[in-house]
Amino acid sequence: MKRGAFLLYILSCLTGVFFCWNLVVREVRAGIASDQAFEGVTWEKILEDDLEGAGGIVQSMCVTDEYIICMENYAEATGEPDIVKAYYRNDTDENGDPVERYALAKRVQETDYEHANGMAYNPNTNEIAVALYTSYDPANRGCIYLMDADTLQYKSKLQIASDYNILGIDYDEENDRYVIQTDAAGGYSFKILDSSFQIIEDLGQYAGTAKGENFQDLCVSGDYIINFPLTLNMGIGDYINMYSISRKTLVSEAQLDFQFENVVMDEPEAIAELEPGVFLAAVNVQYTDGRRTVCLYKTMVPYEFDVGAEDKSDRNVDNTAENGSESGKVNDRERSDDTKKNGSVLKNALRVVFCILFVLLAVFLMYSRHVALERERQRKRDRARRERERIFMEEMADESEDRL
DSSP states (O other): OHHHHHHHHHHHHHHHHHHHHHHHHOOOEEEESOTTTTTTOOOEEEEEEEOOSTTOEEEEEEEOSSEEEEEEEOSTTSOOOOEEEEEESSSBOTTSOBOOTTOEEEEEOOOOOTTOOEEEEETTTTEEEEEOOOOSSGGGTTEEEEEETTTOOEEEEEEOOSSSOEEEEEEEGGGTEEEEEEOGGGTTOEEEEETTSOEEEEEEOOTTSSSSSSEEEEEEETTEEEEEEOOTTSSSOEEEEEEETTTTEEEEEEEEOOOOSSEEEEEEEEEEEEETTEEEEEEEEEETTSOEEEEEEEEEOOEEEEOTTSOHHHHOOOTTSOTTOOHHHHHHHHHHHHHHHHHHHHHHHHHHHHHHHHHHHHHHHHHHHHHHHHHHHHHHHHHHHHHHHHHHHHHHHHHHHHHO
16 A cells, blocks of 8 residues: 555656646747737837848848848849848847847848848847849749848749749748748748748638738738738838738738828838837838838837736736827837847746756655555564564473473
8 A cells, every 4th residue: 555655656656747847848839819919010110221222122121139130122123232231130230249229230242132022030140031023033932041040131933833933932930931922923822831941731812812013021810920011102001910820811901100291202122020029110211302211100009918827917018008109119229129138048947946856855755655654564574573483482492391
């Protein structure tokens, strides 16, 4: 009976260790709160930079740990190299030295990336995939270019397909996969690629499902694919589309208001997620005085965390704040990011310590129980030995009396 209880105790300890391990390694899933997340959002301009080419347009953007990277299509269909610029994302550089956030950090102009309509950063490979969209060079049909994320220099070329070009691309880090959108020849369909750029799922055609005559670059956030439709010169304003990957359908198209002043032309080109629920939009503008620039705008949308084993009070970001909230709320969130991250790291560290202590305690109790059982067995053996000795001595005494 005691042996069975001991085995049950060991099983309970192992179950406890497994539970604690799950507390540490369990991922916290999060996502945009609703299909209407971009309705009525307020956009804050955080950066403006002059376009360099006479007809230059920033076509795509992506975000790395250190930089916000933009690609200016310097001169369409001329073979001239395009301009890749990296702006500091943080107020310190990779060496920890202080820098001005959003200031220009790097500029490279070495490679012609065709139309350069999309970019996606993969932190696992430290590469940026560039969706060309056009193939003025027939050898580029259906191809993407790969760029080193540190040097911003061209590395290699991969062909995804031969019957369409790649319009937009993003990397889904949570699932280690890419999402692309094809051009009109492919029906503007979304496709899922594995980390080796092999097509693993076709989400279907989306031609004619949204406002606009074409699409810009895309961004993946949880179950959503987000992009801007091309509505330039249509006289209907700017829009942002949200598609559901699981439902395989367009779920919303919200009108945008960047609150331009003295602007005669604007074209939203790219969108990227800077932080959970915080998005950047790259918008090309032309002013009444003829000046042409690219502006980066930031907004925050309602965001939810599926806390699982986590404490909701710590994990739930108060994004029930209306999307029409002041830009200061975005700044407040930014200022609290480090605190939240440090708190999360501390909690995980405490959980690791707790698990280690739990395991040590379990081992100690198991050892103590084992020692106690051995002592009990030894006492039983000693009693049995003494009893045998007593019986032996009594028998010896009886034999002696018989002899007498």
